[in-house]
Amino acid sequence: MSKDFYSAVKDRRSIYGISKEAVTSDEKILDILHHAVKYAPSAFNSQSGRAVLLLGDQHNKLWDITKEALRKIVPPESFGSTEEKINSFRNGYGSILFFEDQSVVEGLQSQFPLYKDNFPVWSQHSSGMLQYIVWTSLEIEGFGSSLQHYNPLIDEEVKREWKLPDKWKLIAQMPFGKITAPAQEKDFKPLEERVKMFKQ
Amino acid sequence: MSKDFYSAVKDRRSIYGISKEAVTSDEKILDILHHAVKYAPSAFNSQSGRAVLLLGDQHNKLWDITKEALRKIVPPESFGSTEEKINSFRNGYGSILFFEDQSVVEGLQSQFPLYKDNFPVWSQHSSGMLQYIVWTSLEIEGFGSSLQHYNPLIDEEVKREWKLPDKWKLIAQMPFGKITAPAQEKDFKPLEERVKMFKQ
Numbered sequence: 001m002s003k004d005f006y007s008a009v010k011d012r013r014s015i016y017g018i019s020k021e022a023v024t025s026d027e028k029i030l031d032i033l034h035h036a037v038k039y040a041p042s043a044f045n046s047q048s049g050r051a052v053l054l055l056g057d058q059h060n061k062l063w064d065i066t067k068e069a070l071r072k073i074v075p076p077e078s079f080g081s082t083e084e085k086i087n088s089f090r091n092g093y094g095s096i097l098f099f100e101d102q103s104v105v106e107g108l109q110s111q112f113p114l115y116k117d118n119f120p121v122w123s124q125h126s127s128g129m130l131q132y133i134v135w136t137s138l139e140i141e142g143f144g145s146s147l148q149h150y151n152p153l154i155d156e157e158v159k160r161e162w163k164l165p166d167k168w169k170l171i172a173q174m175p176f177g178k179i180t181a182p183a184q185e186k187d188f189k190p191l192e193e194r195v196k197m198f199k200q
Numbered sequence: 201m202s203k204d205f206y207s208a209v210k211d212r213r214s215i216y217g218i219s220k221e222a223v224t225s226d227e228k229i230l231d232i233l234h235h236a237v238k239y240a241p242s243a244f245n246s247q248s249g250r251a252v253l254l255l256g257d258q259h260n261k262l263w264d265i266t267k268e269a270l271r272k273i274v275p276p277e278s279f280g281s282t283e284e285k286i287n288s289f290r291n292g293y294g295s296i297l298f299f300e301d302q303s304v305v306e307g308l309q310s311q312f313p314l315y316k317d318n319f320p321v322w323s324q325h326s327s328g329m330l331q332y333i334v335w336t337s338l339e340i341e342g343f344g345s346s347l348q349h350y351n352p353l354i355d356e357e358v359k360r361e362w363k364l365p366d367k368w369k370l371i372a373q374m375p376f377g378k379i380t381a382p383a384q385e386k387d388f389k390p391l392e393e394r395v396k397m398f399k400q
Contacts, residue, residue: 005340006232008205009239009333026399032206034391039209041332041347047389055399118349121324125372128328132241133209140205147241149318162398172325189247191234198362199226199255 003140012136015144017181018092023142026055032141033096036133043122046108049130050099050168058162062097062173063090065157066150073153089148092177096134097158099168100127106167127171138176144183145176203340212336215344217381218292223342226255232337233296240330243322246308249330250299250368258362262297262373263290265357266350273353289348292377296334297358299368300327306367327371338376344383345376 001024003011033051042048054062067086074082089095100123108119131147138145151170158170201224203211233251242248254262267286274282289295300323308319331347338345351370358370 002204002206004202005205005208005336006202006235009235012239012241014241026397030395030397033395035206035209037394038388038391039212041212041214041335045386047394049394051395053395053397053399055397057400058398122349124321124324125328125331128325129332131325132329132332135241136205149322162396164396186245188238191238194237194247194249195230195233195251195253196362196364197226197230197253197255198258199253200257 001140001142008136008140012132012139013144013183013186014146015179015181015183016088016146017179018088018144018175018177019180020091020093021178022093023178028141029053029055029094029138032137033134036130036137040126040130040133042126043119044108044112046104048100048104048123049126050101051130051134052097052099052162052164053094054097055094059092059094059175060090061161062095062158063087063175065161066154069150069153069157089146089175092145092175093143094176096174096176097170098127098131098134098172098174099164099170100124101165101167102169103165103167124171131172131174134174138174142178143176144179145174148173148175201340201342208336208340212332212339213344213383213386214346215379215381215383216288216346217379218288218344218375218377219380220291220293221378222293223378228341229253229255229294229338232341233334236330236333236337240326240333242326243319244308244312246304248300248304248323249326250301251330251334252297252299252362252364253294254297255294259292259294259375260290261361262295262358263287263375265361266354269350269353269357289346289375292345292375293343294376296374296376297370298327298331298334298372298374299364299370300324301365301367302369303365303367324371331372331374334374338374342378343376344379345374348373348375
């Protein structure tokens with residue numbers, strides 16, 4: 001699918017009503033993920049971003065892991081709503097896990113000690129950019145998705161389950177699926193309070 | 201101007217050779233900044249991102265401030281190359297300053313203490329997304345730009361010069377201008393090392 005950049009920016013939303021129905025091929029999903037990972041910018045072109053695409057039972061497993069991790073810490077009387085929320089993500093077609101490879105970040109820190117404290121922050125910026133590109137790409141292809149953060153609660157089990165390198169730090173999770181309910185109305189703060197121009 | 205999202209993602213680059221020539225109207229620049237700030241996602245729709253557009257002498261002033269701040273800390277024998285670099289940004293048509301409003305972040309922290317440590321991180325993700333949208337939009341309009349980080353060195357003077365709220369935290373600076381030299385070739389790591397798929 002193809003879409004004008006500005007329209008894609010405008011139309012990307014957090015979509016919570018998703019189902020297991022496919023709206024495009026798995027190859028297409030992997031293609032857009034490859035495109036996003038390849039072209040997302042990173043400090044000093046360090047390419048620290050990593051992504052894992054989970055489909056089918058693998059996707060279900062992610063949310064089962066999350067549910068069981070939450071069961072251990074959420075009071076039983078409020079676990080019902082927690083479970084319902086996790087099930088709504090599990091209802092999706094797949095999930096994308098976003099990581100930043102800390103071996104890359106640490107490599108930059110030892111190579112450029114002057115910016116030591118900055119590289120972890122820039123790595124977070126770069127991850128945000130990557131998440132954004134994937135999110136918007138999924139929207140263009142017709143999938144609804146949202147950004148979730150059950151890290152660091154699920155980090156160890158995720159790494160163990162999919163045998164991921166120890167230096168991959170989990171940053172965010174993005175469940176996606178066919179849209180079953182549209183996004184709600186969104187409120188916008190006045191732009192005059194957020195953007196200033198100085199010109200002379 | 202209009203451009204397909206995937207092409208825009210592919211074509212966005214760091215451009216260091218920029219001049220003071222306009223390639224679009226100032227109103228158009230402000231429009232794309234408004235569009236980006238309005239539609240960039242933020243945790244809990246908190247809309248913590250802030251942006252300042254500096255044009256003409258105001259843009260020059262930013263880089264003069266940066267140069268003088270650097271003169272105080274860079275050894276005199278290496279200041280020549282520092283000055284040259286800063287002048288290359290000053291050679292541009294304008295600059296965009298990206299901030300995150302800490303009063304918004306702190307408000308979320310007191311409202312949702314459970315996620316206290318997460319909000320500053322999510323605010324950085326959101327800023328990265330905003331920077332990315334603006335960067336790509338400038339590219340679509342024909343401007344070259346790059347992302348610079350002279351914060352926190354210039355924070356106090358920037359706030360004083362443009363009388364910005366004390367809670368606006370400077371995150372990044374983006375000089376832009378007419379492209380006078382193309383981006384260099386970019387190396388890409390193998391995608392097999394960066395993206396994994398699990399499906400069954």
